[in-house]
Amino acid sequence: MAEITFNDIIKPENLAYTKSKLMTDNVMHYCPGCGHGTAHQALAEVLEEENLQSRTVGITPVGCSVLMYNYIDVDFQEAAHGRAPALATAVKRLMPDRFVFTYQGDGDLAAIGTAETIHTCNRGENILIVFINNGIYGMTGGQMAPTTLPGMKSATSPYGRDVSLMGSPIKMADIVAMLPGTCYVTRQSVNTAGGVRKFKKALKKAVQYQNEKRGTCFIEVVSNCPSGWKMTPVESNKWMEENMFPFYPLGDLKVPAE
Amino acid sequence: MEKELKLMKGNEAIAEAAIRAGADGYFGYPITPQSEILEYLMEANPQATTGMVVLQAESEVAAINMVYGGAACGKKVMTSSSSPGISLKQEGITYIAGAELPCLIVNVVRGGPGLGTIQPAQSDYFQATKGGGHGDYHLLVLAPSSVQEMADFVELGFDLAFKYRNPVMILSDGAIGQMMEKVWLNPQKKRSEEILPWATTGKPASRPRNIITSLDLDSERQEKFNLKLIAKYREMEEKEVRYEEFMTEDAEYLFVGYGTSARLCQKALQLARAEGIKAGLLRPITLFPFPKKRLNELADRVKGMLAVEMSAGQMVEDVMLSVNGKTRVRHYGRMGGMIPTPEEVVENLKSFIKG
Numbered sequence: 001m002a003e004i005t006f007n008d009i010i011k012p013e014n015l016a017y018t019k020s021k022l023m024t025d026n027v028m029h030y031c032p033g034c035g036h037g038t039a040h041q042a043l044a045e046v047l048e049e050e051n052l053q054s055r056t057v058g059i060t061p062v063g064c065s066v067l068m069y070n071y072i073d074v075d076f077q078e079a080a081h082g083r084a085p086a087l088a089t090a091v092k093r094l095m096p097d098r099f100v101f102t103y104q105g106d107g108d109l110a111a112i113g114t115a116e117t118i119h120t121c122n123r124g125e126n127i128l129i130v131f132i133n134n135g136i137y138g139m140t141g142g143q144m145a146p147t148t149l150p151g152m153k154s155a156t157s158p159y160g161r162d163v164s165l166m167g168s169p170i171k172m173a174d175i176v177a178m179l180p181g182t183c184y185v186t187r188q189s190v191n192t193a194g195g196v197r198k199f200k201k202a203l204k205k206a207v208q209y210q211n212e213k214r215g216t217c218f219i220e221v222v223s224n225c226p227s228g229w230k231m232t233p234v235e236s237n238k239w240m241e242e243n244m245f246p247f248y249p250l251g252d253l254k255v256p257a258e
Numbered sequence: 259m260e261k262e263l264k265l266m267k268g269n270e271a272i273a274e275a276a277i278r279a280g281a282d283g284y285f286g287y288p289i290t291p292q293s294e295i296l297e298y299l300m301e302a303n304p305q306a307t308t309g310m311v312v313l314q315a316e317s318e319v320a321a322i323n324m325v326y327g328g329a330a331c332g333k334k335v336m337t338s339s340s341s342p343g344i345s346l347k348q349e350g351i352t353y354i355a356g357a358e359l360p361c362l363i364v365n366v367v368r369g370g371p372g373l374g375t376i377q378p379a380q381s382d383y384f385q386a387t388k389g390g391g392h393g394d395y396h397l398l399v400l401a402p403s404s405v406q407e408m409a410d411f412v413e414l415g416f417d418l419a420f421k422y423r424n425p426v427m428i429l430s431d432g433a434i435g436q437m438m439e440k441v442w443l444n445p446q447k448k449r450s451e452e453i454l455p456w457a458t459t460g461k462p463a464s465r466p467r468n469i470i471t472s473l474d475l476d477s478e479r480q481e482k483f484n485l486k487l488i489a490k491y492r493e494m495e496e497k498e499v500r501y502e503e504f505m506t507e508d509a510e511y512l513f514v515g516y517g518t519s520a521r522l523c524q525k526a527l528q529l530a531r532a533e534g535i536k537a538g539l540l541r542p543i544t545l546f547p548f549p550k551k552r553l554n555e556l557a558d559r560v561k562g563m564l565a566v567e568m569s570a571g572q573m574v575e576d577v578m579l580s581v582n583g584k585t586r587v588r589h590y591g592r593m594g595g596m597i598p599t600p601e602e603v604v605e606n607l608k609s610f611i612k613g
Contacts, residue, residue, distance in 0.1 A: 055460040059327070069469045075458035077330045078471035079323065080353050086320040087327030091458075093311045094283055094333050098460055116323070119316035 020044035033233020035223030038190040046203040059084040063105035064138040082113025085120035101128040110146040124181030124215040134225040142228035177253040183215035185254040259445035268408040269294035275412035280447035282333035283311040285324035291432040292366035318343040322350030329359035330470040332457030338364035352391030356472025360419035366435035369595040377595020378432030383572035387546040399545040401516040405439035500543035509538025515566040525600035550580040557581035
């Protein structure tokens with residue numbers, strides 16, 4: 001058998017995995033090993049597979065994913081910190097046939113935007129909220145987030161999160177699952193191929209439920225932050241599995257009655 | 259259809275005019291003295307007739323961000339509040355200005371600072387005309403002095419907002435919001451179905467994706483954008499200055515006042531004339547852009563200008579900048595929800611004349 005060269009491997013007919021047509025060619029600013037890129041790709045694939053480009057309006061947050069609009073080829077609005085669900089509420093109410101989603105980190109969604117998150121879910125707005133929870137403020141340089149684990153060190157909890165002084169991590173998925181306005185609340189991850197497949201499946205359910213006007217869909221992705229956690233990508237994924245997953249267990253918290 | 263004559267509160271006139279102007283959405287939060295706007299819209303339920311969305315938000319912060327989202331879709335959207343609530347909205351307003359989006363914001367001003375009072379005041383002039391939130395920007399500010407203008411400025415405000423892709427504020431006060439007057443209302447306009455080329459409405463194959471943002475991490479590009487905004491404000495100063503004059507032809511002394519203050523200055527003007535004082539009045543209708551040029555011209559002919567405001571003296575600074583030392587300028591005002599009487603304004607004018 002002839003030797004397989006690099007040029008053979010990258011021939012289109014030999015590629016098993018390709019970039020979604022809805023991913024732009026812009027170079028991502030995310031750190032190596034960060035879950036954002038994987039989550040973006042999965043989301044872009046679902047938007048492409050569901051043929052949603054022409055009727056999608058996405059709302060980006062303030063945080064690491066603030067520049068998400070550079071990477072996925074759909075219309076985007078860039079919100080103020082924490083306010084994405086308020087923008088999404090208006091977009092969906094004014095244009096009910098559009099597919100509307102927000103993509104928010106833990107500082108954005110669970111600290112400064114707590115009110116917008118809870119009330120948007122409580123009103124049962126027909127939107128999808130994608131919540132990337134990596135337990136830290138990545139963009140600003142690794143400060144404590146509302147979801148930082150007890151004892152976890154960060155730039156603003158250098159001796160570890162002391163819950164007696166700093167409160168306990170907040171479980172947003174559990175909170176919004178209690179509200180009658182949400183129809184689908186699930187917690188996923190994107191650190192393995194299997195995890196990505198399940199995340200994509202959850203996204204597709206959210207598309208279906210939004211089409212059926214069943215209420216707010218909330219997909220949390222428990223993710224990593226190698227830079228903020230000061231770990232290699234491999235170490236961060238291991239740490240996430242050992243520490244984040246027990247506190248934020250993966251799986252569905254709420255599914256609509258069929 | 260013809261115009262319709264009704265007796266209404268200023269706040270109700272704003273709400274009814276919004277429906278008739280073909281507004282797409284209103285997002286609000288209750289606060290005295292403007293809650294009638296949201297109440298009126300909820301009762302009128304225009305969703306069932308024109309399709310206009312009306313939503314009570316969880317906070318003023320959420321309401322203005324709903325306006326941001328709706329405006330980014332190219333929709334005719336608005337919010338209203340009163341002073342403490344408008345302070346909360348400043349974050350959203352600066353984002354809307356920074357993203358160059360059209361919208362209408364109504365401030366039915368009450369006395370401050372802080373929780374202040376629920377009575378009328380004009381103490382939000384600086385906040386309304388100088389930006390209000392962070393960064394270099396201006397709103398186009400309209401100051402109604404009657405219930406009729408509350409109604410008229412809704413449609414005018416939307417037109418100007420879309421013309422310049424800039425937020426427009428109606429700066430009213432608790433007196434004009436609460437008082438009842440007759441008002442001619444325009445016939446119902448159809449809501450626009452036009453999809454604006456810059457709006458985020460879903461990307462068709464025919465155009466690149468639209469991105470609505472106020473972010474640019476490249477300093478040179480950001481500065482270019484700042485210069486573009488300034489050029490827009492200069493254009494407004496060229497084209498959109500609006501004001502009204504009363505008895506300025508032979509005036510030796512000029513009252514300058516807007517909104518409720520302009521109404522009581524009209525009475526003060528009559529009282530002063532009856533006493534043989536040649537008084538006149540300039541009523542700015544646009545507070546930004548301010549009628550600088552006209553005041554500068556009048557400064558050549560009058561012996562002094564008395565800026566009458568229900569504040570500690572805010573608009574008076576723009577009057578001084580306009581006349582640039584050419585004539586004497588003094589401020590007279592009451593605060594905390596107090597409205598000056600025409601008689602006390604005349605007394606103050608007399609003491610101003612004495613020097």
